[in-house]
Amino acid sequence: MSTLTEAPPPLAPATPEKKPARRRGRFTPYWLLLPGMLWLIVFFALPMIYQASTSVQQGSLEEGYKVTWHFATYWDALAAYWPQFLRSVSYAAAATVLCLLLGYPLAYLIAFRAGRWKNLIMILVIAPFFTSFLIRTLAWKTILADNGVVVHTLNSLHLLDLTNWLGWTAGDRVLATPLAVVCGLTYNFLPFMILPLYTSLERIDGRLHEAAGDLYARPWTTFRKVTFPLSMPGVVSGTLLTFIPAAGDYVNAELLGSTDTRMIGNVIQTQFLRILDYPTAAALSFILMAAILAMVTLYIRRSGTEDLV
Amino acid sequence: MPFVNWLKRRLVVIAGLLTLAYLLLPNVVVTVFSFNKPKGRFNYEWQRFSTDAWKDPCGVADMCGSLSLSLQIALWATVGATVLGTMISFALVRYRFRARGAVNSLIFLPMAMPEVVMAASLLTLFLNMGAQLGFWTILIAHIMFCLSFVVTAVKARVMSMDPRLEEAARDLYAGPVQTFLRVTLPIAAPGIAAGALLSFALSFDDFIITNFNAGSTVTFPMFVWGSAQRGTPVQINVIGTAMFLVAVLLVLSSMVITHRRNKQKA
Numbered sequence: 001m002s003t004l005t006e007a008p009p010p011l012a013p014a015t016p017e018k019k020p021a022r023r024r025g026r027f028t029p030y031w032l033l034l035p036g037m038l039w040l041i042v043f044f045a046l047p048m049i050y051q052a053s054t055s056v057q058q059g060s061l062e063e064g065y066k067v068t069w070h071f072a073t074y075w076d077a078l079a080a081y082w083p084q085f086l087r088s089v090s091y092a093a094a095a096t097v098l099c100l101l102l103g104y105p106l107a108y109l110i111a112f113r114a115g116r117w118k119n120l121i122m123i124l125v126i127a128p129f130f131t132s133f134l135i136r137t138l139a140w141k142t143i144l145a146d147n148g149v150v151v152h153t154l155n156s157l158h159l160l161d162l163t164n165w166l167g168w169t170a171g172d173r174v175l176a177t178p179l180a181v182v183c184g185l186t187y188n189f190l191p192f193m194i195l196p197l198y199t200s201l202e203r204i205d206g207r208l209h210e211a212a213g214d215l216y217a218r219p220w221t222t223f224r225k226v227t228f229p230l231s232m233p234g235v236v237s238g239t240l241l242t243f244i245p246a247a248g249d250y251v252n253a254e255l256l257g258s259t260d261t262r263m264i265g266n267v268i269q270t271q272f273l274r275i276l277d278y279p280t281a282a283a284l285s286f287i288l289m290a291a292i293l294a295m296v297t298l299y300i301r302r303s304g305t306e307d308l309v
Numbered sequence: 310m311p312f313v314n315w316l317k318r319r320l321v322v323i324a325g326l327l328t329l330a331y332l333l334l335p336n337v338v339v340t341v342f343s344f345n346k347p348k349g350r351f352n353y354e355w356q357r358f359s360t361d362a363w364k365d366p367c368g369v370a371d372m373c374g375s376l377s378l379s380l381q382i383a384l385w386a387t388v389g390a391t392v393l394g395t396m397i398s399f400a401l402v403r404y405r406f407r408a409r410g411a412v413n414s415l416i417f418l419p420m421a422m423p424e425v426v427m428a429a430s431l432l433t434l435f436l437n438m439g440a441q442l443g444f445w446t447i448l449i450a451h452i453m454f455c456l457s458f459v460v461t462a463v464k465a466r467v468m469s470m471d472p473r474l475e476e477a478a479r480d481l482y483a484g485p486v487q488t489f490l491r492v493t494l495p496i497a498a499p500g501i502a503a504g505a506l507l508s509f510a511l512s513f514d515d516f517i518i519t520n521f522n523a524g525s526t527v528t529f530p531m532f533v534w535g536s537a538q539r540g541t542p543v544q545i546n547v548i549g550t551a552m553f554l555v556a557v558l559l560v561l562s563s564m565v566i567t568h569r570r571n572k573q574k575a
Contacts, residue, residue, distance in 0.1 A: 029404035033412060036393035036456060040415050043453040047430035054433050102328045109325030123560050124329060128336055129510050130556035134533040135549040138541060139335035142342065142353045190332060240421070248423020251516060255537055265425045265517075272429050272521065282433060285426045296421060 048289075055282035065278065077283045081267050085287070088263040091178065091253075092246035095185035099193040099242045100235065102186070107197035107234070108227075112206075125194055133188055137255050140184055144174045144256070176258035184252035192241040200234030201227070236303045244292055264288055336553055343546035350540025362543035366551075369542040372532055376548065379529035382444070383513035386451035390512075391505045393452070394459025395497070401460070402467045419457045427454065428521035435522060442524025450522050451512040458511065459504035466500025 055073060059065035078085075110121050128136060144150055151174050154160045163169040168179040204227065212222040228235075250265030264284065271281035316323075342352055346359035367373040401412065419427065431453075435446055474496070478488040516530040523531060533545055 029400040029406040032396040032400035032404075033406075036397040036460075037412065037415065039393060039453060040419070040456065043431060043434070043449055044419055044427065045415065047427075047434040050433045050437055051430035102331065105321050105324035106326075106328040108321050113322055113325075119564060121329065123557060124333060127553060127557050127560070128332060129514070131336060131339060131549040131553045132514055132530055132533055134516060134530050134537070135339055135545055136335040138353075138533070138537060138545075139338040139342070142338050143334065145353060187331065187335065190328070244421060244423055248425045249517075250425065251534075265423070268425050268429055269520075272432065278433070278436075281429060285429045288423060289426045292423060293421070 051282045051286060054278050055286050057279050061276055070279070073279050073283045074287065077280050078287065081264065081284060084262055084264045084267050085291075087261070088247050088265070088288075089291075091182055091185060091261075091263060092243050092249075094182045095189065095246045096193075096239050096243045098182070098186040099190050100239060103190055103193035103197055103238065107194050107201055110194075110198050111201035111204075122198075125191055129191065134251065134255075137184055137188065137252060140180070140187065140256055141175065144180050144183070146173050146175065150174065175256060176261070178257070178261055180256040181252050181261045181263075184256045185246045185249060188249075188252065189242040189246055192245070193238040196238040196241065197231060197234040200231045204230050232303065236300070240296060240299070244296070247292060248288060336549075339546050339549045340553075343543060343550045345543055345546075347543065352541045352543050352546065362547045366544050366547050369544045371527065372529075372542070372544055372548075375527045375529045375532040378444075378526070379513055382447055382451060382528065383509050385448055386455055386512040387505050387508040389448070389452040390455035390459050390508045391501060394456050394504055395463050395501055397456075398460050398463035398467055398500075401464055403472075416457045416460050419454055420461075424454075424515075424517040425521075428518040431518070432521045442522060443526045446522045446524070447519055447526065447528065450518045451515060454515075454518060455508035455511055458507050459501075462504035462507060463497060463500040466503075467497050470496050 053067055054065065056067055056069050056071060057065040058068045058070045106121075106125070110118055110125075114121050142148065151160070151172070154163075154174070155172060160169060160172065160174075163179055164171075168182075169177040174180050174183075208226055208230070209222060212226050217225065247263075248265050250263055250269050253261050253263045253266050268281050268284050268288070271277050271284065342355070343362060344358050344360060345352055345355055346357050346361065347354065348356055362368070397412075397416070400406070401409070428450075431446075431450055435442060440446055470493075475488055475492055478492045483491065514530060516534060519528050520531060520534070527535070529548075533541075536542060536545060
């Protein structure tokens with residue numbers, strides 16, 4: 001019976017009565033692809049080329065820009081903004097690790113332990129999406145406020161001294177510090193970690209857990225040797241879905257951080273929309289894109305999962 | 310040590326529920342502060358209980374206008390992305406053609422690109438073309454980034470579909486149009502619906518790409534962003550709370566309906 005559920009090859013071997021249908025449909029895929037692909041080429045691929053060309057232009061808003069192959073823009077941009085680049089990568093990495101640590105138990109809970117509460121918890125994970133993320137991020141301003149419960153508790157436990165010493169916070173505040181920005185990033189991208197984790201955990205055959213138990217594996221060993229390796233596709237796509245948007249984000253740094261927590265997204269936004277230095281902005285976003293694509297490719301190669309889409 | 314054992318067995322559940330609390334805490338704060346009567350311009354500190362904002366949700370200048378603009382854009386972006394994306398996914402699953410690799414990577418790349426990069430490069434294009442920034446440029450951008458998500462959702466569904474069902478329909482003398490409308494489309498519908506829902510949520514909530522390509526047009530997320538600088542009206546929290554409740558109620562009622570229908574069938 002298993003053959004019934006398996007998808008047969010896309011094109012069945014040609015049988016006489018099928019031939020006319022196939023000939024008539026020879027151009028069908030191209031017609032189906034055409035509008036969507038044109039959209040992506042014109043509004044996604046072409047802009048990238050425009051941006052590449054802008055990054056090597058020189059000139060001013062008044063006199064117009066000309067392509068002068070001025071590659072020094074890249075060098076200058078890197079020299080001026082490498083701290084923001086470094087900050088983006090480290091904040092995004094911290095948020096990704098936190099998302100994995102926080103998200104895994106919840107995904108595991110939904111997949112194996114929730115029972116009849118499964119759907120409800122699933123809804124509660126997705127539902128916040130429908131409240132604008134900016135409103136929810138602003139709520140963190142209240143939660144982490146200087147005279148709020150969180151800061152008070154951290155202070156009385158002397159944890160703020162520790163985070164001050166680590167450079168994560170400054171003074172008696174959490175707001176406007178790296179800790180607040182990482183906390184916001186973690187919060188905003190947590191569902192993007194939980195959903196792929198859940199999908200890959202859900203697919204695991206429950207009998208494998210039983211088998212591991214029958215072979216005298218303790219729960220922790222079962223997790224380490226069976227569950228976690230089988231959930232690797234979810235871990236890989238979850239970390240990518242968290243890291244990439246977190247590295248380019250400027251909303252959390254702007255709303256919860258200060259001028260000392262500016263990330264590369266903030267710089268690109270300011271250069272583009274306020275200072276109007278298009279070549280520098282284009283060069284910066286090109287470097288960001290190249291860096292992320294390089295990291296993603298390396299990461300996918302190392303973790304050995306190619307079929308993410 | 311029975312307590313330690315009890316704790317050990319439930320460690321995953323407790324950790325999971327703590328994460329859930331972390332996820333929901335901001336929504337609780339948003340809801341509670343929708344009943345606040347703040348002293349200054351900002352609604353970050355609790356003063357006293359009041360239902361003023363709920364009685365007058367559109368009392369803030371321009372907010373409801375930006376809300377309806379966002380809803381319109383989300384609606385059209387959903388329609389556009391769903392139609393284009395569904396066509397692409399059928400082509401990808403059902404046909405063999407040249408340049409399949411190129412098509413796949415063109416669909417994957419927008420999802421793997423930081424939003425700020427897409428936003429900046431699209432603005433470069435619009436500036437170069439001398440396009441008037443506003444409703445249309447926002448719509449174009451939203452359809453662009455929703456498209457890939459629709460393709461992913463619909464592709465997964467169409468791939469798990471048995472093509473012999475369509476063959477059976479053809480054997481029973483259904484024409485191509487009839488087969489598509491009566492067999493293919495109903496089976497693919499859940500995937501298409503998931504893609505459409507995702508598009509709507511993504512488009513409605515998008516800030517970064519919109520902020521770059523909106524010109525002087527103000528969508529709801531942009532209104533919230535602006536108010537974070539000028540002063541946050543309580544009405545923002547009212548809208549946030551209402552959206553959360555509507556979403557939860559819609560999903561719950563649809564679940565109840567499917568549950569009942571399944572029961573009737575059984």
